[in-house]
Amino acid sequence: MNEHDEQSAHRLRKELPDEVPSARTPVSGTPAGGEPSGGAPEGPRPAQGGPSGRERLRKGLWPPRLTRAQLIVALLLFGLGFGLAVQVASNSESDGALRGARQEDLVRILDELDDRTQRLEDEKQGLEKQRDELENSSDQAEEARKQTLEKERQLGILAGTVAAQGPGITVTIEDTKGAVEADMLLDAIQELRAAGAEAIQVNGVRVVAGTYLADSDKSVSVDGNKINAPYRFQVIGKPQDLEPALNIPGGVVQTLEKEQATVTVERSSKIVVDALRAAERPDYARSSSQ
DSSP, X not given: OOHHHHHHHHHHHHHSOSOOOOTTSOBTTBOTTSOOOOSSOOOOOOOTTSSOHHHHHHHTOSSOOOOHHHHHHHHHXXXXXXXXXXXXXXXXXXXXXXXXXXHHHHHHHHHHHHHHHHHXXXXXXXXXHHHHHHHHOSSHHHHHHHHHHHHHHHHHHHHTSSOEEEEEEXXXXXXXXXXXXXXXXXXXXXXXXXXXXXXXXXXXXXXOTTOXXXXXXXXXXXXXXEEOSSEEEEEESOHHHHHHHHTSTTSHHHHHHHTTOEEEEEEEXXXXXXXXXXXXXXXXXXXXXX
16 A cells, blocks of 8 residues: 555545444334334334224124114104105196196186185185074074074985075087097086085986996986986086086186087076985995984
């Protein structure tokens, strides 16, 4: 080694530190295993996400147990949802049926609904008036007798055991094609009843609560009595309510006209319904006062 090499080695020994860190000594706070040091030793890391599905089944945590209150709430929510779905479907069907109607038809339908509401209100007020008269009358026994007779007369009209007269309409159905069937006439009776008809007779046959119609050899029978076209309805009630009920969109008149039948409606201040039904005594039912 020459003098130049000895000087270089001496200078290198001065620049080196006294101790050289070994491979086992942590450098810059880094453990020997290469993990960063956070000051305090780290414990075992917990499993993330909780127990697995297999562990839940093993421990009996699945399926989750429902309390009685939770089950009742779930059933109520299901029922509410089902009801809302049915209501939405019903409203959608009704909207679809009315969407294609003309403005005058919609106005007519609204008028008919208003008339039915008014009839119910009038009936309510009449019953309340009867109650007040009975409570305030000085002779309650006489007032009760009068009301009983009046109710008997009204029930006789409904049962067809007494004749009746009053304002109403006459409906005539011409059927030259023989296409009118019993269910079409029944629809007409039901529409008239819904519109407030108090007494009806068809071709001399009184219509009552238990009346039935059937097809009979290209004609129609009412309570077993065969009738032929033209079919003539005599109806007592408020003409302003009865006639529009037959002319609603998709109603009786339009249905019959599709079958090439001709329908005419005439209003009158006096309609006579004089076809009578024999009073029938029930076989089993008896008054509870007996």
